Amino acid sequence: MKSWPVYVLAFWLCAVVVAAAFDLAPDAIRLEAILHGPGPAAWLGNDDLGRNILSRILAGAQVSMTVAVLVTVITLSFGVTVGLIAGYFGGWVDRLLMQVTDVFLAFPGILLAIAFAAVLGPGLNNLILALCLTSWVGYARLTRAQALSLRGRQHVQAAESLGAGTPRIMLRHMLPLLAAPLVVEATYSIAGLVIAEASLSFLGLGIQAPQASWGSMLRDGVRYMLVAPHYVLAVGLSLMSLVLAVNVLGDKLRDALDVRR
């Protein structure tokens, strides 16, 4: 029982593989099964167009996790680069870059992503772009704070006096020591991005019909909540289980790697 987040995550990863490997026909419309409850034909019931909710949840998981992992990889690389440059060089470079991150942090939560998605227009690519534009800031701040203290360490100074180039110092002598807090931060951010993708799709700014997304499914589910509560419950519980598992995994990683937030 101790490692239940791992099992839940493994389940969702399998789900993504299954959804990718087999054609579960998430978009197949069956008008005779509109808003049918769970049964042997469809384990989680059917939605407002008679589509199989389970198939759509699996397809939605695929979208959700692809977006979360992709955005994390892109923003982690960018944020760490910015943070290393600011922390290592210091001076006006640092002040300028931190001023920029301050401006991004002045927009609370998902607001800036909503604003970017609103002007860029809906769709998967713009959704990813909007999330990338707003998610790199945390990594930059974290890396910069750590890099500032690492710069004065003896092994970094030794490498400098031996004539190592700046990229080599950053990548070989500083980055390995930054890895632990970054891994923890990235884990939490995956959970955050799953929620962010669903939020934007819920508002109609993300994934567009007929492609399945947990956010847009929740929006449709709310509409039919009175007659078909199984719809919104199935999607909501799926989202919650994934986010909860990733967050608990983050807590465990933080304790194991002894990172203070």
Next chain:
Amino acid sequence: MLKRLFGVVPVVFGVLLLTFLLVHLVPGDPVEVMLGESASSADRSQLRAELGLDKSLPLQFVNYLSRLAQGDFGNSIHSREPVSAMLAERLPATIRLALLALVIAIAIGLPLGIIAALRANRWPDRIATLTSLTFSAMPHFWLGPLLMMVFALWLGWLPVSGMESSASIVLPALTLGFGLSAILTRMTRASLLEVLNEDFVRTARAKGLQEHQVILGHALRAALLPVVTILGLQLGGLLAGTVITETVFGWDGIGRLLVESIEKRDYPVTQACVLVIALIYVLVNLCTDLLYTQLDPRVRYSR
């Protein structure tokens, strides 16, 4: 303290610049996107002139700033109404909602966090931690419908949505409040646990004070200081959360205005909503920081 005050100036400038640039991020011609393809070229050039889009970018920004300084947010493209009037109409509802949510969050999160810390690693702590973990994994667009389903549709105790009755505020405020209370519980627990190991708590116990005096009079005072700062930052999540929550419950605040304006491609309104929410957030954080320096004697005397 003055340094902190002046530190806000470049941030506010950056926020203004970024919200100004938002409209220019629209792929293609913003005027065409707003008016649709069927609009006549006369209409287009009129709107372009009205928005000042025919001028150079730096000049547009200067005009934008000078109009904002006079409280002029432009006009809605959809209803032709001044945006400032729309904001003034919607903002009080959002502030009411956010304040009630804050009260709910403190009323739940603070006691839960204190109990969890005092009974660390025993069953009250386990329950409190599990509750807060669960709530933090429930985004507003899932918790909101769930509360709506149970309390409005099944039990029929509260109105489903809208703002006709005074009870309408309860469900959206609970939705926002529960999410924030989860964070507050974890922060209070961690902060109090740390303080309980400090020397001054041992001293308080050693001089024979009652346990509740030690906790309430000594430990809690010190433990709540970091909580206040982080609470200021978390209010941002609350403000951003109003966008979704107001949409779910049909609450006519600034968050719903933002979503409506996005659907209608009414960019001046979108721009103004984003700007106002961000400025409120910056102001709240500034106030929290100033309050913190007043509350903490260590910070106050070190200056």
